[in-house]
Amino acid sequence: MIKLIGILIIIIGFILKLDTIAVVVFAGIITGLVAGMSFNEIMKTLGSAFVTNRYMSIFIITLPVIGLLERYGLRERAAYLISKIKSATVGRLTSLYLIIRTLSAMFGLRIGGHVQFIRPLILPMAQGAGESRYGEMQDSDKEAIKGLAGAVENYGNFFGQNFFVASGGVLLVVGVMKELGYKIEAIDAAKAALPIALIIMVVGTLQFLYYDKKFDMKYNAKMRIKNDITKNV
């Protein structure tokens, strides 16, 4: 039971809004100590895992090109293009990306990424659609558009990927089940991931269209009031 102290430390750290990195390192050290590891052993485990997981930060390699393109107006251009399409809305655009993202993940295509796709293209397009439809939006709604743009990438990526036979998830399922004494084929495991891949496209789209409706009601209502006022004057 005492081994769970690390989890407790993290939960408390999050509640008190302490610095995440420090809390995580502290939790690791304490967990290792109560489990009877020596301090050097803990340092070695932490260091080794950090080094082997450097791939998680590989997005850094794309920063030069994204940064330069942004300096020369990539986001402004993306927003401008979308604002010309009158039927574009925040929800429709994110839904379209969800479907593209899920399908490409299902076929093992590596299209997507918060740095490569969302920040330079999808988010500015969604922002452009929002602005051309509703004018200047409130800060809370602008944040909502950003949050949804961050979420759509995860939805498509997570629930689409396992339909691909050579995906990490399929290999993990096959490997773990073999250890547990169940021999299953990768292709069957991949097929079992199909329903969820289809369902996420529906569920995600519902969420995005709900926000369209919410924005429409909020801002069109405002516009109507404005029009009434001008009429009265």
Place this chain on the structure above:
Amino acid sequence: MLKDALTELLYVFCGIIAFYSVYVTLKDKNHPSRIPTAIFWGILGVIFSFSRIGMLWGNKNIKIDDTVVGYLLVLLAILSALKLVKYNKFNESSKEFKAEMADKIGNKIFIPALALAIIAFIVAQYWTKQLGSLVALGIAALVALIMAMIITKGSTKEVAEDSRRLLELVGPVSMLPQILAALGSVFTAAGVGTVIADGIKGFVPQGNILIGVIAYCVGMALFTMIMGNAFAAFAVITAGIGVPFVIAQGANPVIASMLGLTAGYCGTLMTPMAANFNIVPTAILEIKDKKYGVIKYQVPVALTMLVIHIILMYVWAF
């Protein structure tokens, strides 16, 4: 061989961007936290570039000892905890300049952005075995950068400045995913997973299929939230709950296990521990709420998906 050397080369490049941050920070006399910030990016750059430097020419033995890296991480954590890692102003282009260039360059600006995605995809698709998807991304980033420099006529100085700007904007959070992965491996070494699986086993009654299914799906989601990683949760929870409470009661092992894994992904959507999916994006997209800015929109969808997983497993696997 080639794959390992090239992958290592990518990490060296990542380190160089951090070193450029060190250089600019030290030169900046008005920096609010000059020395600590330089130390932070310097250490991170060293770990990235040199921790396995020997791999560049295939000599595994030339490296920084993992124990030393561990101590360096503690130092980084202290700097981050004391809020000593800051950034001063960036040399950024003005709004007017951006609008003007967007007009002047036109849609050509999309060519490098699309090239990045398409080249990464093609290389990864055809040379996965030889190069791997990381190297594919590196090659694509290089080609796209050259294209971007030709199209925008931007200078190398601007490229360096922009890379550093984006890295420093993300800040210490950029190392969070790796730190969490490291925590996961300490948890595993300490045997935290088995304690949890035994705990859940303690109050799940045998012989009820629906309760077994709920325990497996919810257990996967919860343990994934703790570990920040469904893969780490899968082996533990499937062995501890999935097999005895679901599959042993007659469920199809293929369907049950795959749904178990994706039930875990519902947990990934709800936890700040999955930093690379939920926290780093808040920095990349410049969202104000740094902890829950993405998560709070994902929670309703994650809970809906979790219920769907339970229903699907109950109906389809039996």
